[in-house]
Amino acid sequence: xxxxxxxxxxxxxxxxRAATLxxxxxxxxxxxxxxxxxxxxxxxxPAGDICVLVxxxxxxxxxxxxxxxxxxxxxxxxxLLDGASVMERKPAELRREIGYVIQQIGLFPHQTIxxxxxxxxxxxxxxxxxxxTRVRELLELVQLPxxxxxxxxxxxxxxxxxxxxxxxxxxxDPPLLLMDEPFGAIDPIARHRLQDELLQLQARVRKTIVxxxxxxxxxxxxxxxIAILREGGVLAQYAPPDELLAAPADEFVASFVGRxxxxxxxxxxxxxxxxxxxxxxxxxxxxxxxxxxxxxxxxLLISDxxxxxxxxxxxxxxxxxxxxxxxxxxxxx
Amino acid sequence: MAEPVIPDFGRGSSCVRENGTFCWDWVNSHWxxxxxxxxVQHVVLTLIAVAVGFxxxxxxxxxxxxxxxxxxxxxxxxxxxxxxxSLALFQLxxxxxxxxxxxxxxxxxxxxxxxxxxxxxxxxxxxxxxxRDAARGMGLTRRQLLWKVELPLxxxxxxxxxxxxxxxxxxxxxxxxxxxxxxLGAPIYAGLQQTFKTELIAxxxxxxxxxxxxxxxxVLAQRALTPWTRFARSA
Numbered sequence: 077x078x079x080x081x082x083x084x085x086x087x088x089x090x091x092x093r094a095a096t097l098x099x100x101x102x103x104x105x106x107x108x109x110x111x112x113x114x115x116x117x118x119x120x121x122p123a124g125d126i127c128v129l130v131x132x133x134x135x136x137x138x139x140x141x142x143x144x145x146x147x148x149x150x151x152x153x154x155x156l157l158d159g160a161s162v163m164e165r166k167p168a169e170l171r172r173e174i175g176y177v178i179q180q181i182g183l184f185p186h187q188t189i190x191x192x193x194x195x196x197x198x199x200x201x202x203x204x205x206x207x208x209t210r211v212r213e214l215l216e217l218v219q220l221p222x223x224x225x226x227x228x229x230x231x232x233x234x235x236x237x238x239x240x241x242x243x244x245x246x247x248x249d250p251p252l253l254l255m256d257e258p259f260g261a262i263d264p265i266a267r268h269r270l271q272d273e274l275l276q277l278q279a280r281v282r283k284t285i286v287x288x289x290x291x292x293x294x295x296x297x298x299x300x301x302i303a304i305l306r307e308g309g310v311l312a313q314y315a316p317p318d319e320l321l322a323a324p325a326d327e328f329v330a331s332f333v334g335r336x337x338x339x340x341x342x343x344x345x346x347x348x349x350x351x352x353x354x355x356x357x358x359x360x361x362x363x364x365x366x367x368x369x370x371x372x373x374x375x376l377l378i379s380d381x382x383x384x385x386x387x388x389x390x391x392x393x394x395x396x397x398x399x400x401x402x403x404x405x406x407x408x409x
Numbered sequence: 410m411a412e413p414v415i416p417d418f419g420r421g422s423s424c425v426r427e428n429g430t431f432c433w434d435w436v437n438s439h440w441x442x443x444x445x446x447x448x449v450q451h452v453v454l455t456l457i458a459v460a461v462g463f464x465x466x467x468x469x470x471x472x473x474x475x476x477x478x479x480x481x482x483x484x485x486x487x488x489x490x491x492x493x494x495s496l497a498l499f500q501l502x503x504x505x506x507x508x509x510x511x512x513x514x515x516x517x518x519x520x521x522x523x524x525x526x527x528x529x530x531x532x533x534x535x536x537x538x539x540x541r542d543a544a545r546g547m548g549l550t551r552r553q554l555l556w557k558v559e560l561p562l563x564x565x566x567x568x569x570x571x572x573x574x575x576x577x578x579x580x581x582x583x584x585x586x587x588x589x590x591x592x593l594g595a596p597i598y599a600g601l602q603q604t605f606k607t608e609l610i611a612x613x614x615x616x617x618x619x620x621x622x623x624x625x626x627x628v629l630a631q632r633a634l635t636p637w638t639r640f641a642r643s644a
Binding site for chain 2: 145147167168169170171172176178179180181182183184185186187195196199228230231241244245254
């Protein structure tokens with residue numbers, strides 16, 4: 077019998093580089109549970125965006141993510157990947173097209189780094205030479221030295237293992253990436269570096285990413301859009317970080333983003349993006365770089381005797397001044 | 410000139426004739442007709458027992474891994490078999506399978522089942538949950554998960570079971586002489602019934618050497634099959 081399903085053995089180049097993910101009224105009720113784990117969840121992640129699912133523990137954020145690649149089967153509703161329902165796919169085939177990164181990484185201890193990264197390409201039946209080329213590319217992409225290819229996971233540091241986990245998820249160039257608290261077990265300094273690297277990586281590969289975390293700061297830093305879930309898997313608010321911080325939908329969201337939400341908002345903007353006050357003649361004292369965050373500028377202003385700060389133009393001159401009023405204005409503009 | 414007539418005490422050397430504790434020349438002259446055939450038979454007895462025992466225990470473990478309720482009854486039955494004294498088990502089997510090699514093998518196989526079953530199952534259960542989750546999340550089917558991830562990771566535990574089972578069978582197979590006149594049990598038994606001890610000592614030493622060699626071989630095999638275990642897991 078002929079199957080209408082066209083087997084995808086040609087690899088990633090037949091795929092779009094990023095896919096639109098749409099959840100429509102998705103529900104998950106575990107058998108015997110009094111309350112649903114996910115209740116009527118609807119949201120759309122535009123292709124190439126990072127959507128962060130965030131919320132207190134027990135809010136169902138990981139469950140919501142795992143519904144997408146059918147690691148958990150939904151009770152109701154629809155999940156569409158570029159308009160096609162994931163329920164019409166064989167789970168194993170679907171998962172090979174969706175990158176998957178978990179907190180504990182789950183590298184295969186018995187396989188070398190190269191073999192770990194090659195997992196999905198081999199499942200898809202790529203030729204040997206193509207797999208080898210792809211493994212080299214990916215090690216470079218996640219900034220790991222090529223000699224790690226022949227090592228085993230136990231020989232790597234936590235941060236290196238996490239990068240291998242990301243490389244492995246990207247191996248077959250999937251249009252969608254699921255990441256479940258990938259940096260949760262990493263020390264704070266390395267975590268910030270990995271977050272920066274993920275943003276740089278995303279600027280190059282432009283995947284649609286669903287990222288789960290319980291850390292609102294991580295969500296604000298990484299998310300193009302943030303979905304805040306409350307207990308019982310109910311969507312409290314779905315918005316870009318700036319909107320979330322400027323106009324929390326309710327008391328729950330306000331308390332979850334924190335009372336310092338104005339400061340968090342300021343951290344999202346740079347002084348170079350402001351309409352600076354004209355500088356009167358020469359700069360007195362130090363200047364700050366145009367990519368200084370408004371939050372840092374505010375900190376300098378209140379510790380520096382309330383004098384406007386000179387912002388350099390990057391060529392040794394002064395682009396203008398930033399004052400307390402200007403920063404306050406940015407919050408309300 | 411005619412040879413002087415000397416009373417014939419057999420073709421043995423002076424050591425044999427004087428009933429020495431251990432006579433190398435007896436070993437040399439009886440290697441081909443007694444010791445080597447016994448050793449080969451012993452190896453065959455062991456190989457068959459471990460291979461059949463592994464096939465049964467491995468299959469049961471794979472099924473029990475999927476259907477957990479099977480574990481307790483299998484452990485109970487194989488545990489019971491393990492506790493039956495070997496001589497008693499031989500006697501129990503003779504009415505059904507006679508004084509045959511089959512009888513000996515059934516008894517030997519039954520002693521391997523508990524350890525091989527338990528170790529295989531423990532090896533599979535010891536696969537870290539996050540490894541299993543990542544494998545499923547990347548699109549491995551159940552079968553691929555088992556053969557490409559779970560069984561390779563269970564290998565150290567499985568080989569550890571094989572080592573114990575093999576050494577146990579090599580030692581127990583000497584008792585099979587009460588059923589069939591095969592293996593190193595035959596020269597040991599013969600040695601026990603005479604005052605000349607070389608046969609007993611030589612066969613016993615061969616048995617120990619065989620156990621050590623088999624164990625070393627399995628260790629080497631495991632090192633070759635599981636190169637990753639050389640690196641201590643640090644996370």
